[in-house]
Amino acid sequence: MKSIDALCWWLEHTSVSQTIQSIDWIVPTVQTIHILAIAVVAASALMIDLRLIGVFSADRPMKDVSARFLPFVWWPLLVLLATGAIMITGEPARSLKNPAFMVKMSLLATALIVTLLFQFLLRRDPELGSAASRHRATATSIAALSMVLWTGIIFAGRWIAYYS
């Protein structure tokens, strides 16, 4: 038996997993919380990205927009991690052996690196996102990349249900 199969077998026979499997409202409730946390992250990332391009709150400095929305990109990840872990525990093979899940995690890692890149750039260039900024093209690229990645994460998340 492959180690991933062994892991899935062990996980789905734990008492926590058995509980998640036997109570029907747990999974839909956890998925609802997961989607709500994604709503916060996706909308917050979108506001930052639109500001970077210059089509949102253009009269407000990037650092103010970032101060308002960046914490809401990072903190809900804890909720997503917790609810994601509950879903994996309830049905390990559905995600751990699923190519859509692997794609989602890869896109997530990339999106977080792009977010860190944005933070690094903002620290070096407080004018970021304004017409005066020297990094106009970079800002637009980061914003476009971020929007594509978060869209991909949401799509891949939905496709997990179709690849089992």
Place this chain on the structure above:
Amino acid sequence: MTFPKALDDFLAWLTATPVAVAIRENDVLFPWIESVHVLAIVLVVGTISIVDLRLLGWASLDRAVTKLMGDVLPWTWGCFAVAVITGGLLFSSRAPDYAHNFFFQGKMVLLVVAGLNMAIFHAVGNRDVAHWDTKPNTPRAAKVAAGISLTLWIAVIAFGRWIGFTLI
């Protein structure tokens, strides 16, 4: 719940249209449309909550209410339009089943109530916004409308998710 014959006839017609048949029978159309639907609704709820949190006096307090609404709400409406179109397509693929599903019915009722809440707020609660536009604290009517809005949209997501678990 039994429907009037005219409604049943309409649902049967809708689900027999070529578009509905294609979505039902194709392996990838439904998941693709559903992915766009989830993306759209997630952004609708996420952006509305930005406005609601301001009206509650919890976030974006350094930004005028009217400015924030002008910045955020056009994106909300754009995403809402996408959610309605994709939702309609998904619905058409199994129209009678969705129409008879309790959580689908509940979701539609919640959307109507959310629309009414918003209309009432814009007609009444928001009329004197000039007096409190830039103040962090907002009048009670604005807080109530925002609290109702947040609650309803959270319920819309929950009901939407439950449709997938109860559709037979």
